Amino acid sequence: MSMKKLDDLLALVRVRAGQRVALRQRDPDGEACLKYIDKDAAPQALGLLCRKLAKLQEIIYAEHKHKILIVLQAMDTAGKDSVIRHVFGSLNPLGVRAINFRAPTLTELDHDYLWRVHAQAPGKGEFVVFNRSHYEDVLVVRVREYVTPQIWKRRYEQINDFERMLCAEGTTILKFFLQISASEQKKRLEERRDNPRKQWKFRHEDIEERKFWLQYQTAYAAALTKTNTVWSPWHIVPANRKWLRDLIVAGSVVRALENLRPRLPAASGMDTEVEIPAVD
Ligand code: ATP
Ligand code: MG
DSSP states (O other): OOHHHHHHHHHHHBOOTTOOOOGGGSOTTOGGGGGTOOTTTHHHHHHHHHHHHHHHHHHHHHHTOOEEEEEEEESTTSOHHHHHHHHHTTSOGGGEEEEEOOSOOHHHHTSOTTHHHHTTSOOTTOEEEEESOGGGGGTHHHHTTSSOHHHHHTHHHHHHHHHHHHHHTTEEEEEEEEEOOHHHHHHHHHHHHHOTTTGGGOOHHHHHHHTTHHHHHHHHHHHHHHTOOSSSOEEEEEOSSHHHHHHHHHHHHHHHHHHTOOOOOOOTTSOTTOOOOOOO
């Protein structure tokens, strides 16, 4: 796959600045993407991107300058876990952390909603993937009415300010919404219910959440519209096709990291002529 084709493909999923997101107008099958890549060519293209990603991450780790934050948000079964395994699984574990955000504990609830999130933000040279995130505080929290509208409405701006601060302090933030259709989710939930190898993932709460599908779509559209910023952009990834989903996330991250132009640190303060002493 050429760079030009990859960039054209990635442009389809990036939310433009100031764009109002209407999820019904987005295609979770990603038919328009098939002009650029087909399923047969995908494994090779993904392999290449993952090798590039691993190299970039090694340099970022060595350079100890940039902080990388990837945010994954999606409805249940859209494949957040799979993306973490397929795309970020080949990175050096020393420089990577994947963080699950579940329903807050009592201690977390005693603090502001960004408290637990800020504590997990990446340090210099570090690569952090959020499996769910502070966005749950304008998604599930809004849909299930855990706080009043007055409270969740003011959070978009607070989130933008928080992310702007992280960015100003050297963090590169890339946010991905993995979009599946309601019918695809039904198929995947049935598979989890019926396939003994997948049953460990099946949870009754997922069935309850699914009943709120439309409310979630509204909440996602609002979050994507209000928090798509220059310093922390959203990508809406068609996720009904798993191979396309993985390729788009990998490609978007690789291109963004290449733009940072990370460099291995020079051998400063070290005499490169120094003899390595013999000890035998
Ligand atoms: P899978 O897609 O494999 O089911 P998951 O991300 O749904 O993975 P779970 O452990 O099943 O993982 O669910 C985590 C749950 O925690 C979600 O239902 C999510 O809505 C909830 N959660 C996360 N953050 C918050 C929050 N701030 N407030 C309330 N609930 C939250
Ligand atoms: Mg779940």
